[in-house]
Each structure stands twice: as C-alpha cells, then as structure tokens.
Amino acid sequence: MREMLQVLDIQQLTMDFGGLRAIDGVDLEVRQGEIVALIGPNGAGKTTFFNCVTGVYEPTGGRMTVRPPGKNVAVRLNRLKPNIITEHGLARTFQNIRLFQNMTVLENVMVARHCRTRSGILGAIFKNAGNRREEQEIVDFSYGLLEKVGLQMHVNDLARELPYGAQRRLEIARALATEPFLLLLDEPAAGMNPRETSELDALITRIRDDEGVSILLIEHDMKLVMSISQRIYVMDYGRLIAQGTPKEIAENPNVIKAYLGETFDA
Amino acid sequence: MKAQSLPFIRRAASEIFQSLLVSCWFMFLTFPIMVIKVNPLERTIDWQWMRLVWIGLAVFPLSFVWRWLMKRKEHGGGQDGEDSWQKRLGEKIRADRKIYTALLAILAVFVAAFPFMFSSYQTQIMISALMYVMLGLGLNIVVGLAGLLDLGYVAFYAVGAYSYALLNHHFGLGFWPALPLGAGLAAVCGILLGFPVLRLRGDYLAIVTLGFGEIIRLVLENWNAFSFGPSGIAGISRPWFFGADLSLGQHTVFLYFIVLILVGFTILVVNRLRNSRIGRAWIALREDEVACQAMGIDKTRTKLTAFALGATWAGFVGCVFAAKTTFINPASFTFMESAIILSIVVLGGMGSIIGVIVGAMVLILLPEYLRAFSEYRMLVFGASMVLIMVFRPQGIIVGVRQHYRFGRKESTEEQGERDAASA
Amino acid sequence: MDYFLELFFGGLTRGSIYALIALGYTMVYGIIELINFAHGEIYMIGAFTALIAASALSLLGLNGPALLILAGLIAVIYSAAYGYTIEKVAYKPLRKAQRLSPLISAIGMSIFLQNYVLLAQTSDFLSFPTLVDEFAFMEPVSHIMRSSELLIVATTLVSTVLLTLFIKFSRMGKAMRATAQDKTMAMLLGININRVISVTFIIGSGLAAIGGVLISNHIGQINFYIGFIAGIKAFTAAVLGGIGSVPGAVLGGLILGWTESFATGYVSSDYEDVFAFGLLVFILIFRPAGILGRSTKDKV
Numbered sequence: 001m002r003e004m005l006q007v008l009d010i011q012q013l014t015m016d017f018g019g020l021r022a023i024d025g026v027d028l029e030v031r032q033g034e035i036v037a038l039i040g041p042n043g044a045g046k047t048t049f050f051n052c053v054t055g056v057y058e059p060t061g062g063r064m065t066v067r068p069p070g071k072n073v074a075v076r077l078n079r080l081k082p083n084i085i086t087e088h089g090l091a092r093t094f095q096n097i098r099l100f101q102n103m104t105v106l107e108n109v110m111v112a113r114h115c116r117t118r119s120g121i122l123g124a125i126f127k128n129a130g131n132r133r134e135e136q137e138i139v140d141f142s143y144g145l146l147e148k149v150g151l152q153m154h155v156n157d158l159a160r161e162l163p164y165g166a167q168r169r170l171e172i173a174r175a176l177a178t179e180p181f182l183l184l185l186d187e188p189a190a191g192m193n194p195r196e197t198s199e200l201d202a203l204i205t206r207i208r209d210d211e212g213v214s215i216l217l218i219e220h221d222m223k224l225v226m227s228i229s230q231r232i233y234v235m236d237y238g239r240l241i242a243q244g245t246p247k248e249i250a251e252n253p254n255v256i257k258a259y260l261g262e263t264f265d266a
Numbered sequence: 267m268k269a270q271s272l273p274f275i276r277r278a279a280s281e282i283f284q285s286l287l288v289s290c291w292f293m294f295l296t297f298p299i300m301v302i303k304v305n306p307l308e309r310t311i312d313w314q315w316m317r318l319v320w321i322g323l324a325v326f327p328l329s330f331v332w333r334w335l336m337k338r339k340e341h342g343g344g345q346d347g348e349d350s351w352q353k354r355l356g357e358k359i360r361a362d363r364k365i366y367t368a369l370l371a372i373l374a375v376f377v378a379a380f381p382f383m384f385s386s387y388q389t390q391i392m393i394s395a396l397m398y399v400m401l402g403l404g405l406n407i408v409v410g411l412a413g414l415l416d417l418g419y420v421a422f423y424a425v426g427a428y429s430y431a432l433l434n435h436h437f438g439l440g441f442w443p444a445l446p447l448g449a450g451l452a453a454v455c456g457i458l459l460g461f462p463v464l465r466l467r468g469d470y471l472a473i474v475t476l477g478f479g480e481i482i483r484l485v486l487e488n489w490n491a492f493s494f495g496p497s498g499i500a501g502i503s504r505p506w507f508f509g510a511d512l513s514l515g516q517h518t519v520f521l522y523f524i525v526l527i528l529v530g531f532t533i534l535v536v537n538r539l540r541n542s543r544i545g546r547a548w549i550a551l552r553e554d555e556v557a558c559q560a561m562g563i564d565k566t567r568t569k570l571t572a573f574a575l576g577a578t579w580a581g582f583v584g585c586v587f588a589a590k591t592t593f594i595n596p597a598s599f600t601f602m603e604s605a606i607i608l609s610i611v612v613l614g615g616m617g618s619i620i621g622v623i624v625g626a627m628v629l630i631l632l633p634e635y636l637r638a639f640s641e642y643r644m645l646v647f648g649a650s651m652v653l654i655m656v657f658r659p660q661g662i663i664v665g666v667r668q669h670y671r672f673g674r675k676e677s678t679e680e681q682g683e684r685d686a687a688s689a
Numbered sequence: 690m691d692y693f694l695e696l697f698f699g700g701l702t703r704g705s706i707y708a709l710i711a712l713g714y715t716m717v718y719g720i721i722e723l724i725n726f727a728h729g730e731i732y733m734i735g736a737f738t739a740l741i742a743a744s745a746l747s748l749l750g751l752n753g754p755a756l757l758i759l760a761g762l763i764a765v766i767y768s769a770a771y772g773y774t775i776e777k778v779a780y781k782p783l784r785k786a787q788r789l790s791p792l793i794s795a796i797g798m799s800i801f802l803q804n805y806v807l808l809a810q811t812s813d814f815l816s817f818p819t820l821v822d823e824f825a826f827m828e829p830v831s832h833i834m835r836s837s838e839l840l841i842v843a844t845t846l847v848s849t850v851l852l853t854l855f856i857k858f859s860r861m862g863k864a865m866r867a868t869a870q871d872k873t874m875a876m877l878l879g880i881n882i883n884r885v886i887s888v889t890f891i892i893g894s895g896l897a898a899i900g901g902v903l904i905s906n907h908i909g910q911i912n913f914y915i916g917f918i919a920g921i922k923a924f925t926a927a928v929l930g931g932i933g934s935v936p937g938a939v940l941g942g943l944i945l946g947w948t949e950s951f952a953t954g955y956v957s958s959d960y961e962d963v964f965a966f967g968l969l970v971f972i973l974i975f976r977p978a979g980i981l982g983r984s985t986k987d988k989v
C-alpha cells in the first residue's frame with residue numbers, strides 16, 4: 001500500500017501554564033484523508049493541544065508543521081498568528097461554542113470567507129462590478145455549506161437563536177468556509193442526543209469524502225470515536241499514553257486504567 | 267375571598283415597606299450634599315430642607331418602577347415584546363415599497379425645505395444636530411460595529427478642526443481642500459495611535475484613548491506657538507461658494523446643505539460597510555475575538571481600519587465645525603464632548619444607523635429647545651447611560667441584520683440593499 | 690538640594706493620595722474586572738462631604754483637629770454608602786452583561802455624580818477651612834514639607850498597613866482573595882460573592898474619601914471636577930503597579946507622584962497632566978500587566 005501523505009506533524013509538543021505542564025512532549029500526526037481522534041479524561045490537555053496548533057497559545061516547546069496537500073511545502077506553525085494558520089488551511093471548532101451570536105447564521109459562515117476574498121473598504125463603499133461578484137460568490141458559497149450541514153432553513157436567524165445541536169453544526173460549516181485541508185473538531189457531539197450524534201457521524205464522514213478534508217477530532221462519545229476514526233491517540237495528564245487503531249485502543253490496559261480513575265460518560 | 271386577598275395585602279405591604287426603606291436610604295445618602303448648601307463667598311450655610319422632601323417623594327415611586335423593570339428584565343418577557351413590535355413595524359415598512367418610498371420622499375422634502383421654513387437660528391441648531399449625527403455614525407463604526415470603546419474620539423475631531431483652522435490661518439487654504447486634508451490627518455493620527463494600543467483589551471483601550479484625548483487637548487492649550495493656546499484661532503473662513511459674496515444667513519443655509527450632503531454620504535458609506543466583507547469582520551471581532559481570528563481575520567488590521575475610519579469621520583466633522591463657528595479653541599474638545607458622542611451611540615442603539623440619528627436628535631435638540639432643561643443636560647446624559655445599560659443595553663433601536671432570500675438565487679443583492687437601508 | 694527635597698516630598702504627598710484612590714480601583718478590578726470609572730467621583734464626594742460637615746459642625750463651636758477627624762469620619766461613612774449604592778444600582782444588574790456594558794454604565798455614573806454635586810452645590814471652588822495648625826516639631830523643615838503633607842503620608846501608611854493586614858488575616862479578606870482568584874470556585878466553597886463585592890466597594894470608597902479629606906485639607910479648595918482628573922491618575926497608578934495588586938497600587942501611586950513632581954519642577958509645569966497620561970499610555974503599551982502584576986492567558 002502506498003504511504004499516505006502526512007498533513008500534520010507534531011513533535012514533542014509541550015505547554016506550561018505557570019507551574020502546570022498541560023502538555024508534555026506529545027507527538028502526533030495526521031495523514032491525508034484520515035479521521036483521527038484525540039481522547040482522554042477531562043483536563044488531559046486536549047483542548048490545549050488544539051489551542052497550540054491553531055496559534056491561540058504559544059507552546060513552550062516542540063515543533064508543529066503542516067504540509068498542505070498539493071503544494072510541495074512544509075509550513076512551521078510555531079509563532080504564527082492564528083489567522084495566518086487558518087490561511088494556511090487549518091480550521092477549527094470550539095468546545096464551548098463560540099459563534100458570532102448577534103449575526104445571522106449565513107453571516108457567520110460569510111465571515112469565514114474573509115481570508116479567501118479580497119474586497120477592501122473602497123470596494124465596499126463604491127461597490128464596483130468585481131466587488132458585487134465577489135459578494136455574491138461569498139453568499140452562494142456560504143449557502144451551499146449551510147445546505148451541506150442541513151441549516152438552509154435557518155439562514156436568516158440569529159446564531160444565538162439556534163438550538164444547541166444546530167449551533168455545533170454551524171460551527172462546522174463556518175470552519176469549512178475557510179477551505180481547510182485539515183479540520184480540528186473539539187467535542188462536536190457534546191450536548192447532542194443520540195440521533196443528532198449519528199447524523200453528525202455521517203456528516204463528518206461526508207466532509208472527509210466529499211471535500212477531501214482530513215479530520216482530527218476530540219470527543220468523549222466513545223461510540224462515535226470507535227465508529228468513525230481510523231486511528232486514536234489517548235492523552236492523560238498532558239502525556240500521550242497510547243495510540244493505535246480503535247481495536248487496539250479498546251484493549252489497551254493503560255487506557256482502561258486512565259478512564260477507570262475518572263467519572264466517564266461514554 | 268378573604269383567603270385570596272390576604273397574601274395580596276401582605277405582598278403589597280412588603281413592597282411598600284421596601285420602597286419606604288429605599289426612600290429613606292436615599293434621603294440619608296443625599297442629605298449633606300443636597301440639604302446643606304455652602305455659600306462659597308460668605309462661607310455661610312443655607313439649609314434646603316425642601317429638597318430632602320422632594321427626594322423622598324420621588325424615590326418612593328421610582329423604587330417600585332425600578333423593581334418592576336428589574337423583574338421584567340429577568341423574565342425577559344417585555345423585551346421580546348418590544349423587539350417584535352419594532353420588528354413588525356420595520357418589516358411592514360420594508361415589505362411595502364410604496365410606504366417606504368413615500369416616507370422617504372416626505373422626509374427628503376422636509377429636510378430640504380428646513381432652512382427655508384425655519385429661522386437662521388433654528389437652522390444653526392439643526393446643523394449642530396446633523397454634525398452630531400455624523401460624529402455618532404463615525405463613532406458607531408468604532409464602538410458599535412467593531413466593539414472598540416474609544417473615549418478619546420474628540421481628539422480626532424480636534425485634529426480635523428485645527429487642521430482647517432491652522433491651514434487657513436497660515437496659508438489661506440479654503441474649506442474644500444481642507445476637508446479631505448483634515449480628514450486625512452485625523453486618519454493618520456488614528457493609525458499612529460491605533461497601531462500600538464489596539465492590542466490592548468477592551469477596557470484598557472478605553473482608558474488609553476481617554477488619556478490620548480486629554481493629551482491632545484492639553485497640548486493645544488499649552489503649546490501657544492503652535493495652537494495659539496486657550497485663546498484659540500479666530501477669523502476662520504466660511505466655505506467658498508463659487509466666489510459668491512454670501513450674507514450670514516445665506517452662509518448658514520449653504521452650510522446646512524453641505525452638512526446634509528455629508529450626512530447622506532455618511533449614511534450610505536456606513537450602510538454599505540456594515541454589510542460588506544470588512545463590516546462583517548468588524549462585527550465578528552466585536553462578538554468574539556478568538557473565534558474571529560480562528561476564521562482567518564487579522565485582528566490588528568481589522569481594528570485599525572475601523573479606528574482609522576472612525577477618526578476620518580471625526581476629522582470631516584472637525585473641519586465643518588471650524589467652518590461653522592469660524593472660531594475654535596481647546597475648550598470645545600473636552601472629555602465631556604467624547605462622552606456626549608458616546609451617549610448618542612449607546613442611547614440610540616449600538617450598530618444601528620437610525621438609532622444613532624434618533625439618539626443625536628434627542629440628545630442635541632431636546633436640551634436646545636427645552637432651555638430650562640439644559641442645566642440638567644449632563645445629569646440626564648449620565649443617568650440615561652446607566653439606565654440604558656441596565657434595562658436596555660441594545661439601545662432605543664435595535665440594529666437589524668441583513669436578510670437574504672434563496673430559492674431563486676438572483677436578486678438577493680437588491681433585496682439585501684433594501685433591507686439594510688431600512689434597518 | 691532643598692528644591693530637590695521639596696519636590697521629593699511634594700511627589701510623596703501626591704503619590705500617597707493617588708495610592709489611596711488607586712487601592713479602590715485595584716481592589717474592585719481584582720474582584721469583578723471592572724474599571725470603576727465613578728471611583729474618582731467618590732473621592733470628590735468624600736471631599737465635599739467633609740467640607741460640608743466641617744462647615745455645619747463649626748456652627749456648633751467645634752474646631753481644630755477634633756473637627757477634622759469628625760468631618761473625616763462622616764466623609765468616610767458617606768463615601769462608603771455612595772460606593773455601596775452605586776454598585777447596587779449601576780453594576781450589579783450588569784454582572785452577566787457584555788464586558789463593555791458595566792464600563793459604559795460606570796462612565797454614565799461618573800458624569801451623573803459630577804453634575805449632581807455641581808447642581809446641588811456650586812461650580813465654583815469652595816475653600817476648605819484650615820483645621821490643623823502647623824505642628825511645632827515640623828518648624829525646622831517647614832520649607833520642604835508642611836504638616837498637612839506629613840499627615841497625608843502618615844495616614845496613607847497606616848491605612849495601607851491596616852488594609853494589608855485585613856486582606857491577609859481576616860475572614861472577609863480571605864474570601865476576597867479567593868473571589869479574586871476564581872469566582873466560581875469561591876461560590877462553590879460557600880462564599881457570598883455579593884457580600885464580598887459590597888465590602889470591596891465600601892472599603893475602596895472609604896479609602897478614597899480619606900484621600901479626598903486629606904487633600905482638601907492640604908490644598909485648601911475643592912470643586913466638583915477634582916474627582917475626574919484624580920480618578921484617571923489614580924487609575925494610572927493602579928495600572929502602573931499592576932492592577933489587582935495592593936502593594937502595586939501604592940508603588941504605582943508613589944512613582945506617578947514623583948514623576949509628576951519632578952517633571953513639573955524641572956521641566957515644565959504646563960504639561961503636568963500630559964506627563965501622567967503619557968506615562969499611562971506608555972505603560973499600557975509596553976507592560977500592560979504593570980510592575981508587580983502577572984500576565985495571564987485567557988482560557989479558550
């Protein structure tokens with residue numbers, strides 16, 4: 001079998017908050033077209049890992065590299081600003097939903113087209129043909145994404161008026177609008193009922209298959225994780241304690257021990 | 267019957283008791299400052315006991331109202347009702363193109379005829395009000411859309427005014443070339459200040475801009491060689507009108523139309539901006555900085571454009587101000603001026619164009635026409651800022667976001683334009 | 690040398706007043722992350738109440754230090770009451786609101802209070818009676834430091850020490866520290882947050898009033914506008930030292946006082962306030978966490 005191309009390569013990532021070491025020498029990679037899960041008990045450092053990769057925090061140590069598929073380059077992520085990282089093709093959602101509450105659903109997605117469009121202040125004021133066309137493209141592209149995640153009937157509602165599950169899907173649509181090659185999902189199923197979760201399962205697979213986006217997701221719902229991901233990384237107290245296929249992970253004694261010490265809702 | 271009325275009486279009694287308590291507390295609180303009036307010259311004391319009685323009588327019913335409003339706010343009931351009332355009216359106007367055009371036409375005729383229907387004095391007042399509309403809309407970009415609390419907005423206003431005054435004084439430059447120059451200089455100042463400070467978090471930014479505003483005023487006051495100090499600059503030329511020799515009254519009318527056109531231009535620009543790529547980025551930044559950056563938006567640059575654009579508008583109005591009064595000095599550019607502009611934005615409704623217009627009209631025209639009231643103007647400003655924040659943080663008029671129609675994909679653009687104009 | 694010492698003690702005096710007001714800013718910010726813009730007005734109201742009380746009490750034949758202490762006590766009580774009420778009216782209903790809402794409310798409150806005093810009293814300067822004669826033992830150094838200045842420095846020192854002890858050792862002080870660290874956690878531990886916030890406002894306002902009384906006694910005149918500038922400068926001091934830190938507020942106040950004193954003494958007195966604001970802008974840009982403050986990352 002041909003070796004799949006690596007898109008994300010993290011080596012020896014470390015993050016300290018004052019005296020607390022939230023991430024301790026973690027290595028992780030994602031290959032093109034893969035769905036990879038990052039799991040671990042509460043406070044293991046998973047969200048912090050995302051925050052380091054997306055430039056929200058500056059890690060204390062380690063190397064973070066992405067290789068955008070199709071382009072023969074490797075980009076060091078360390079010290080890049082979050083918006084630059086997004087421009088390079090990484091997009092994310094947030095564990096504690098961070099939508100633009102007082103904007104409409106469509107506008108939330110349109111905002112994310114920012115880094116793929118050009119119009120400036122003068123363009124906005126004088127509205128020449130080019131700017132009108134670009135604006136129309138933004139609208140159409142965004143609407144298309146909303147159809148994909150099943151929110152087309154809510155386009156003009158304010159984001160804060162959406163039910164919880166729909167908000168999570170809107171976050172995914174918004175992240176996709178930046179045209180990423182790698183999507184980082186932070187607990188996308190949190191707060192969803194079983195039906196919504198199984199729809200989400202299908203949605204994530206569809207995103208990977210249709211758009212060719214690789215996915216790294218944090219999730220506590222073991223059923224979802226086991227069914228959807230090709231590989232799983234397990235973190236505990238900032239360290240990587242296991243990695244492998246779902247089957248290997250389910251049988252790994254270290255993982256079972258880490259979870260048994262916790263109250264864990266699967 | 268009795269069993270029902272008893273708890274009611276008990277509740278009423280407890281409410282009355284609460285109000286009585288609050289009333290007494292405020293009488294105690296205001297006692298020294300309200301009642302014992304020290305005469306500054308003779309150092310004698312007037313005892314003004316009646317004031318205490320008034321306070322007591324006023325606070326008693328107000329305390330009921332306060333608690334009632336508080337309860338309504340907690341249940342969230344009343345607010346939605348009002349919003350939907352506004353929404354319905356807005357939708358009706360928007361849906362019926364005839365009503366919309368008719369309203370617009372009436373407004374246009376009234377506005378155009380205003381200087382011919384009313385005295386020169388009234389026109390002067392209207393010019394001020396319109397200038398505040400522009401200032402409000404400019405600050406609205408910074409505070410309402412981008413969510414950056416700028417407490418030194420008046421500094422850019424001063425830059426515009428002094429640019430024109432000084433260029434006119436030293437080089438005889440006219441109003442028209444000075445207008446873009448003054449605005450440009452204000453924009454440059456905005457960028458120069460914004461570059462280092464826009465990294466700061468919201469409340470620190472507020473204080474730094476306040477400090478910057480005060481620095482500009484103090485420099486203007488003390489650097490006599492440059493700004494002619496507190497005595498200011500007099501004899502600034504009025505706008506040139508094809509070389510015609512206008513009387514004072516005609517100048518006023520002319521200025522009125524200049525300001526009117528500038529206001530129209532401002533509304534057009536702000537309206538287009540807030541439903542554009544840049545405008546959406548500003549609002550997103552206001553809503554959530556972290557998410558905004560994660561969506562690929564350059565935080566500093568976006569803030570800087572908002573800040574500079576707001577400053578540009580203050581610069582415009584500054585030039586107009588210098589041309590209107592033909593005399594400026596630093597006393598016109600105090601922090602209170604920034605506070606007035608801010609309260610226009612806050613009161614009217616942050617992010618809403620009509621809200622800002624209504625806010626400016628209410629705050630500037632009311633005190634002008636109610637002379638007796640003008641002494642209490644700042645008192646009412648302050649109190650209404652607090653009350654608005656407590657009970658209706660979205661302001662008098664809630665900004666409506668643009669709506670899009672799909673299904674038949676064409677014509678969304680036009681639809682959006684029309685919607686946004688009436689928001 | 691005498692000129693230098695005069696400036697030094699002048700700066701120390703100013704700095705002490707800034708410190709007294711800055712303590713209120715820092716404590717409130719530490720607990721609810723609000724720049725209490727109306728805090729300067731509390732200081733002004735303290736000064737006015739003291740002046741009014743002194744005028745009224747002197748009708749009863751009281752005078753001298755006894756009058757100062759009594760008037761000061763009344764001022765402290767009233768300012769504390771104002772601080773308490775302002776928090777209940779203008780800030781408490783906004784606990785869950787957007788971040789800028791309480792700040793705008795605070796600005797409104799500040800404008801309101803200024804005009805309230807202006808309308809109820811006067812826009813002119815009121816002269817504050819001389820209540821304390823020069824101390825005899827200060828005679829030899831009276832050309833570099835006046836008795837009223839000594840009073841300011843000494844009172845500030847005592848107040849800060851008492852405040853530090855209170856925060857370190859009392860039950861309430863511990864509750865305050867816990868609340869500043871983590872509000873949710875403090876609540877889970879059974880701390881009454883509303884009480885803690887009220888007490889913070891009361892203490893901060895009382896300290897500001899002490900500052901107001903002492904400065905009026907020193908300068909000899911007040912008007913309704915003194916709170917605005919003093920408030921901004923005290924805020925500068927709080928930020929300079931590191932907002933949220935009690936020793937930081939004192940350190941910041943002193944540094945600001947000396948900066949102003951020496952800059953006006955040796956450079957130019959026209960730009961007194963420009964130095965203060967310039968320092969504020971400079972600090973916020975280059976070290977927003979202040980001298981003793983620690984920078985933290987917002988959790989995402």
Ligand SMILES: Nc1ncnc2c1ncn2[C@@H]1O[C@H](COP(=O)(O)OP(=O)(O)OP(=O)(O)O)[C@@H](O)[C@H]1O
Nearest residue numbers: 017022041042043044045046047048049986987988
């Ligand atoms: N900004 C911060 N400052 C200080 N400590 C932090 C910060 N962010 C996270 N931490 C700490 O780092 C550790 C890891 O937190 P993180 O949010 O990454 O956990 P997690 O694995 O995402 O947990 P969960 O499953 O609950 O989301 C925790 O102990 C947390 O308190």
Ligand SMILES: [Mg+2]
Nearest residue numbers: 046047048095
């Ligand atoms: Mg997490």
